[in-house]
Amino acid sequence: MSRLPHAPDDDHDDHGGLHRDLAGTRARLGRRRWLSLVGSAGAAFGLAPILGCADSGVLDPSTDDTFTGGINPSTGVCTRIPEETAGPYPGDGSNGANVLNQSGVVRSDLRSSFAGLSGTAAGVPLTIALTIVSSSTCAPLAGRAVYLWHADREGRYSLYSSGVTNQNYLRGVQAADENGRLAFTTIFPGCYDGRWPHIHFEVFNSLAAASNVANKVATSQIALPKATCDLVYATTGYAASVSNLSRVSLASDNVFRDGANLQLATITGDVSSGLTAALTVAVNV
Secondary structure, three states, X not given: OOOOOOOOOOOOOOOOHHHHHHHHXXXXXXXXXXXXXXXXXXXXXXXXXXXXOHHHOOOOOOOOOOOOOOEXXXXXXXXXXXXXXXXXXXXXXXXXXXXXXXOOOEOOEOOEOOOOOOOEOOOOEEEEEEEEEEOOOOOEXXXXXXXXXXXXXXXXXXXXXXXXXXXXXXXXXXXXXXXXXXXXXXXXXXXXXXXXXXXXXXXXXXXXXXXXXXXXXXXXXXEOOHHHHHHHHOOOOOHXXXXXXXXXXXXXXXXXXXXXXXXXXXXXXXXXXXXEXXXXXXXXX
């Protein structure tokens, strides 16, 4: 895909941003809220069977010790999530637009635009369920914050791509609960030319730290299994993704070609009722 035009700095005039959301977010987080967000994702965290196929690099939890992101279930040893590029469309202030200083960025449902913008991204429902752990001890890291973003069904990035420069959907921040868990409600991203289907994220030590990209402690990407992509891309609105996916593989992708085992999500659910992509992310403390 040719490089999409960059939007000018989009700080808006509201600098309350993430800090203003802190109090409300603390009230919204908690076990009851987590269960309502994740729903059936509990099965995914429990290493439920996944959708996938061999050429997608999907791992079998019953036979492969490197399953579930950075944790080896046999030894309890964790491996730090690989550091990857944030890409040209981060929306974190490092390349033009910045949503981290906008009120409303701390949210679980990423499908609609916020901070005075309107519009909703269509697509197959997807819950992204992450568990943040220490790479040295494997202990869950409560309170760590994740800024997550990805392309829409058409492969466009809000704030940057032609047709959606006036949208900021599919971007948001969440803080991990006492078990290191957090979840986003979103849509399954499309596949654009030249890249394997993926989701971007940055990890911060706290919600307060997430107001400034300079504070991030990890930047990485989540890979999506091919079999699941094939199912989703057979549905309405994803037609371009079918041909784009046929021209790329995990082995040829410029991010995942050096190995995607630590970044390949576990998928549960179905296309009609919604999917859940789960991943354990180990970071340095």
